[in-house]
Amino acid sequence: MTSFDTLWSTILDVGQHRNTRGYRRFAWGDADLTLREWFRDNASKRGMDVEEDRNGNLWAWWMPTGWVGEPTGAFVTGSHLDSVPDGGAYDGPLGVVSAFAAIDIVRERGIEPTIPIAITAFSDEEGARFGVACVGSQLTTGALKPERALALRDVDGITLAEAMSKAGRSTTHIGTDDTLESKVGVYVELHVEQGRALDLVDKPIAVASSIWPHGRWEFTFSGEANHAGATRLVDRRDPMLAFASSVHSARTAATAHGAVATFGKVHVLPNGANAIPSEIKAWLDARAADEETLTKLVEQIEADARTHSTSDRIALEVFAESITPIVEFPSEPREKLKRALAHLGDVPVLPTAAGHDAGILSAKVPTAMLFVRNPTGVSHSPDEFAEATDCNIGAEALADVMADWVTD
Structure with a gap:
């Protein structure tokens, strides 16, 4: 050997x-x-x-x-x-x-x-x-x-x-x-x-x-915990919906920019099978061939996430965890x-x-x-x-x- x-x-x-x-x-x-x-x-x-x-x-x-x-x-x-x-x-x-x-x-x-x-x-x-x-x-x-x-x-x-x-x-x-x-x-x-x-x-x-160039961004979608069976759909403030829509939008945006974007890490609270989540923390990994494209990509992903959150009566915070040029x-x-x-x-x-x-x-x-x-x-x-x-x-x-x- x-x-x-x-x-x-x-x-x-x-x-x-x-x-x-x-x-x-x-x-x-x-x-x-x-x-x-x-x-x-x-x-x-x-x-x-x-x-x-x-x-x-x-x-x-x-x-x-x-x-x-x-x-x-x-x-x-x-x-x-x-x-x-x-x-x-x-x-x-x-x-x-x-x-x-x-x-x-x-x-x-x-x-x-x-x-x-x-x-x-x-x-x-x-x-x-x-x-x-x-x-x-x-x-x-x-x-x-x-x-x-x-x-x-x-x-x-x-x-x-x-x-x-x-x-x-x-x-x-x-x-x-x-x-x-x-x-x-x-x-x-x-x-x-x-x-x-x-x-x-x-x-x-x-x-x-x-x-x-690449980076990681923490997205926090905040809604309201409630009973999965007893709460009417119209009364729900479910952050999972805004998050799921944002994942799909990120893929679409990355394709349009010739880049890549991934939500690969997710924490759910309270993480119960019969509970509407109160909060979703999700980490976006985004990468592009140049810094201008990366900036535009992340701005679009965040803007789309805010639109989805507003529609679902969800609060959204975005924090840039690390950005490498x-x-x-x-x-x-x-x-x-x-x-x-x-x-x-x-x-x-x-x-x-x-x-x-x-x-x-x-x-x-x-x-x-x-x-x-x-x-x-x-x-x-x-x-x-x-x-x-x-x-x-x-x-x-x-x-x-x-x-x-x-x-x-």
Whole structure:
């Protein structure tokens, strides 16, 4: 077995739900903490020093022989280890496992780096537990303020501050990492493709060109709880109606704008089979090819939701939970990746509509991404998949990029 195959097999059972076969690796939960120990163990086996920064992000360092002082200008790679509810095995962990495998490949080639190399696992990229994506990288870059982050709550009312404290972490100093720009020379994230573009052109890997702008908006539809049997239809103030109409309108609006819009997370109060709901909280995920289109799309979805709410005598509040602008990956790192992979032939350059830590970090440091083919195109689902052959090609490609970058 290759280094990648051996490593990959060691995490497949962590956080996997017995019935759905999907993964539930939520920030600061048991599965997340288990994977953090797995990260430390594999770094230690490779003689890499591990630090967990103030925001819960993990860094494993391979320092050049004779290096003195703090790391600067490092080649950094990795991804994240958490998942969406019942997510697939590849989204996030593929990048971390590939990074360790790439270290092994580079060492097998007898290459000695001239600059530091780091593998990182960013905390709570998916935002599955506390609702905001890329918490670790957003805190590190200053895009997310500590006071807001610590006050975030999960469905059980537990705050991020409480969850971190329970896991034995201090929250006193979370926030912007002022050393980020000096210690990171480039961040290259390998990720499973979230779509079928590579399968359609029969290519195992691609280089990223950009990330669509995207965001999450919380819609709260407030009505009046009442008896499902005894209340006349004409007397009802049922927020489910306005919500359902808004879901349909969002799909229509997204189609018209050439974009995507999804209401995928819903909380219903009081959530009784024989009760008219008093409140529907629903989260809109919207993405578009450019920021102007995204703004127009969300404005239309909100306007339609207000029309439906007024018609049904429902109150509506809309809160922008997070908005990430478009990311155009800089040409210099992208071209350097393409040159390092020229021996593979034509490597496609593709945009993605999925958000990543690389997109957050791009505001502060040079970033680039590699995608590994997903033949099904399915992601955020137990059916997410990548062939073992392609995963190994991805790890080799990352090693090629790493070797080229650290021996310049």
